[in-house]
Amino acid sequence: MSNVVVLDNGGGLIKAGHGGDRDPLVTIPNCLYRPLSSKKFQHPSPSTSEDLTSAAVRRPIDRGYLINPDLQRDIWAHLFSSLLHVTPSSSCLLLTEPLFTLPYIQRTTDELVFEDFNFKSLFVADSPSLVHLYEASRRPEGLVSKAQCSLVVDCGFSFTHAAPVFQNFTVNYAAKRIDLGGKALTNYLKELVSYRAINVMDETFIIDDVKEKLCFVSLDVSRDLHIARKRGKDNLFRCTYVLPDGITHTKGFVKDPDAAQRCFTVDDEGSTPQPSETEKDVVQIDGTEEPTSRKRIDMTKNEFDLTNERFLVPEMIFQPADLGMNEAGLAECIVRAVNSCHPYLHSVLYESIILTGGSTLFPRFAERLEMELRPLVPDDYQVKITTQEDPILGVWRGGSLLASSPDFEAMCVTKAEYEELGSARCRRRFFH
């Protein structure tokens, strides 16, 4: 029984490993970067502690689709030989592709797999069906597996899809897409910080880190904006991030991690006097150095403050119209996706919404989504949102599960079949 390589080819991160494992062996960024210290583009390594300041980036995937097969071939070659230690010619490949991939891109991917790497066979899956499979298997008595149906909301790097899945097949005609993802969020944060504090337009990885550590989703934007305006201690959201300087520390860090958590002390009733009282104690304990460090940004240390950007950046997914984009927000996207399905499915779909993808890791994402979705859904339907335990690896784990199923071998397209029939005929097997 040949081994199966499960490869989740994402726009941001590549997750790769052997079928049947619980976790992928390798999770690296799907790009080549060139840090300031070197002149050539190099492969990212899983455990890197080098300085990624002003690293130029080349990505083979643009807007979610693979448009640069040469670059991808290079990345995969490095992945297979140095990181995974597999020989492609004796393995099957389970590859993920986004929905609605163009035929041209499908053809180039097939060429890449069969002709450049000589895999024995290939199976192409799309992310919603894998997520559904994984979630159904995790809870065999739950609604998802009994009804064989769920709505997968995938907020990835390049875009966000809301796709219903029925009987393990993605319902193609009902899937809806918002063209915003982690990349756009990071770029937006870069733009805001560059305009208001320090020019960080080149620092993709550093601002990614800032976004992951400091941004959260607010439940009430106007109230939070009001709080963010306040000065000094009353401003619960102000946080400083220190950029790396290459000498003392090569990675950036949040200046005061406890201060970053203060934003969660604001509760729904907006009772702000309470948090500020507890803060006074904190300030007194820390002594005299706290007030001075908060008053003045130390320009020599390359740091910047974030107040309202912390929650305005993820706000983009819920209301793209804030930026001027003529697209509906996530809640409406879900409603439109469900409405495009058969009416019998509506109630089941609303009860089994699964959130996946790296951009759902913002704190309070699910709460906010439920809050926005509830008014849009008819009263007799229940709305239940489940988050995966690990949204980034969710698709990979589904793939691993699929790869270890007994009839997986029969589903693949072998190299001989590909050479005889060509890419288009083989693709029809996969139904998408």
Add this chain to the structure above:
Amino acid sequence: MLCRTTCRFLVNLDHDWLELAVTQLDACFPDKGRSHDLRDLAHERESVSFTVAMEEERRMSTRTRKVAPKMVAALASSDNRTQAALARLEALENDNAGIEHVENHDDDDDASLDDDDDVYIQKKQLKGTKRKTRQAKALEDARKAPRSFFELLHEANLESLPPHVPSYLRAAVGPPSSTSRRHFCTVCGFTGGYTCVKCGMRFCSIRCQHIHDDTRCMKFVA
């Protein structure tokens, strides 16, 4: 350099229009180099390509012009405000904000001592070290550069599929149901109630307006 910036954003890059613009520019700037600049810019890598339909009867010309799709909509309207707004949105999908122009030099001129770098650094061995003409260099760049997503999308011709077939274009979620939107001040991020008269960006107070005027009024506009 004025020529370069104005030419970069030519509206309606129809072939005829392009020729007209070229002849006009030739008249304005008798320097011969200018019109070549224009043609090179047409080849130069931007985000999207447009196939130019010369006339109805003829085959669609495969000569591609590259303009970002949102920029086309923006440039089609001579309104500063839409231009600025759409240019900002287009900037959200960039990979490298400021380093783009340096890349080309590095790829071509970097002497690769490494064997496995010839994937990108496909050195064309010219006879002798003759300096490549601009046109040859542009052709080589066009051949080497991977086709952008919008080119592929356009070529796939998804509009011609029958309506029951799901496709990339039909999967887009579409406009929001209510056109009322919140406005945020572009300078400080809080609620912005006022609009700049010239470029249409929002601000919240006089202080923010001064900052906006000093720094980036009209900056995104061509």
